[in-house]
Amino acid sequence: DAAVTQKPRYLIKMKGQEAEMKCIPEKGHTAVFWYQQKQSKELKFLIYFQNQQPLDQIDMVKERFSAVCPSSSLCSLGIRTCEAEDSALYLCSSSGTNSAETLYFGSGTRLTVL
């Protein structure tokens, strides 16, 4: 079982609604990453946190998403106004602080925007 926990497993929203998904990183990990996966293909990097601080994110996240890691044990990724193109599997992953460490993924939240 994945040591990274994500909730909910499935999320259905109407276009224009707000969506929020949660992630509990593996205990002791201080680096948290969110990736977007559409139709079981490319893993697209969204945002990265180190010690609860966002250090890197793509423009789409800056413009339409809200992401926080208020503690080392809980992070969240939100979409302010869902669009059909946001339908995807959102994967949270975490790692330790040393370089070249392995990323461990959660099972993801599958978002469907109708």
Place this chain on the structure above:
Amino acid sequence: GDSVTQTEGLVTVTEGLPVKLNCTYQTTYLTIAFFWYVQYLNEAPQVLLRSSTDNKRTEHQGFHATLHKSSSSFHLQKSSAQLSDSALYYCALQLSGSFNKLTFGAGTRLAVCP
């Protein structure tokens, strides 16, 4: 920019035959590590292989890969494919100073047929 290329979207192989999944990369930065991740249906991606040493063969679960910096490649191979190997495989690279952020290829779906 940095990129990872997996040329095949789908590879189909008969059980018991060898299989090779291609992975090449392009980067102007110092690389730290290379990974192969495997994602089984409805599961989280999980690390399969990891390497940071040039020309050194890495093995796990019957799969092997050798990092060749001279050709910018990290191909995944197995001498005898099993039905249970059917999954989505991602090649990924980790750059120096990227805080363990991974850049993924588009993924290759491996279908092993009886």
